[in-house]
Amino acid sequence: MSDPWAPSGSGVNGGITSGDMGGPALQNATRGDLPAIMNGDFGKAFEQSFKEYAQRPENKALLERHQKKEFKKAARLSRKSKYAEFQNQVLCADYDAQKNVAPYLENRVLRRVINTFCNDPNNDFSKWANNKEVLNLLESAKRMMDEGRLTEDEAEEMMFQIVSSPDQKWHHEWKLKTKQQVRLPTDQLMGALNEHLEERRKGNDLYKQRKFKAALSQYERALGIVELVVGMSGQDQKEVDRNRISTYLNIAAVHLAQKRPNEAKRFCDKAVDLDPENIKALLRRAKALVMAHEYAMAREDLSRVKDLEPWNAEAEEESRRVVTAEKRDREESRRLYGGIFHQ
Numbered sequence: 001m002s003d004p005w006a007p008s009g010s011g012v013n014g015g016i017t018s019g020d021m022g023g024p025a026l027q028n029a030t031r032g033d034l035p036a037i038m039n040g041d042f043g044k045a046f047e048q049s050f051k052e053y054a055q056r057p058e059n060k061a062l063l064e065r066h067q068k069k070e071f072k073k074a075a076r077l078s079r080k081s082k083y084a085e086f087q088n089q090v091l092c093a094d095y096d097a098q099k100n101v102a103p104y105l106e107n108r109v110l111r112r113v114i115n116t117f118c119n120d121p122n123n124d125f126s127k128w129a130n131n132k133e134v135l136n137l138l139e140s141a142k143r144m145m146d147e148g149r150l151t152e153d154e155a156e157e158m159m160f161q162i163v164s165s166p167d168q169k170w171h172h173e174w175k176l177k178t179k180q181q182v183r184l185p186t187d188q189l190m191g192a193l194n195e196h197l198e199e200r201r202k203g204n205d206l207y208k209q210r211k212f213k214a215a216l217s218q219y220e221r222a223l224g225i226v227e228l229v230v231g232m233s234g235q236d237q238k239e240v241d242r243n244r245i246s247t248y249l250n251i252a253a254v255h256l257a258q259k260r261p262n263e264a265k266r267f268c269d270k271a272v273d274l275d276p277e278n279i280k281a282l283l284r285r286a287k288a289l290v291m292a293h294e295y296a297m298a299r300e301d302l303s304r305v306k307d308l309e310p311w312n313a314e315a316e317e318e319s320r321r322v323v324t325a326e327k328r329d330r331e332e333s334r335r336l337y338g339g340i341f342h343q
Helices: 031-038 041-055 057-092 095-104 108-119 125-129 132-146 152-163 171-177 186-208 212-226 234-257 261-274 279-291 295-308 313-342
Strands: 182-184 229-231
Touching: 057 095, 057 108, 057 125, 095 108, 095 125, 095 132, 108 125, 108 132, 108 152, 125 132, 132 152, 182 186, 186 212, 186 229, 186 234, 212 234, 229 234, 234 261, 234 279, 261 279, 279 295, 279 313, 295 313
Parallel strands: 182 229
Antiparallel strands: none
């Protein structure tokens, strides 16, 4: 029988091992050290050794690769778990629900939509599989794809726009059930956030070059990561939310640069929802509102900024822009319509 205390020389799935550490902790442990290990002394030594290892500049790349690998592994396991749940939900659904979804399961896009039925808050797959509006939507998308009038990507975008519309009476329930997230421990979360920051840095570089479309693509990739992950502690979740807010504001800046104030406001709203006192979010939303000629609402945001930071120079400057923009609009209105009332 092999000695369980003998050093293995390699980590699980290529991970970091005690042999990689070069420290005095568990890599030198023997059977005689078992009491010390059990009372925690070796655990403390290992923790200190790992901290020293992680702080070495030459080990940064190795740690980041390991963290990314663990994050991807966790996401992959989550997808497998959700697929198994999907199969079980379909097989356990009533006969009508199974019959309704059967024609759409071979289509990649429609299968993903049906898969989201598993996330119903009441675990009621059949409610969605028997919903006439949902079935009409599935049938319409399938028909247009079969006829070549829509690609799979176009169909997916179309369905997303329809189901995410607030006009739909089941919009709120759909929004809740389609939100998929992965809970990660701190070390794996660090890997995910590092990957997120890398995408954002690329977006920032592109934004500075005024390559707004490419920058938006990078920011959306960054957002996909921080909207997927959830921290397992309150402190970890605060870090996730902080990065989500920054990404929302990056995306809002792109939309402002492209003269799309409504889209900019939408992402600023998301940031303000997470942090109602975020100065940058309030200022950026005020700029979007001015661009959309919503001056009263812009003043409200600027007033909130001044309450939070009475000395904020940017808020003062933006307030002057509101006055100038309103005056310009009034003059334009008189020029366009003034003559009509004097004929």
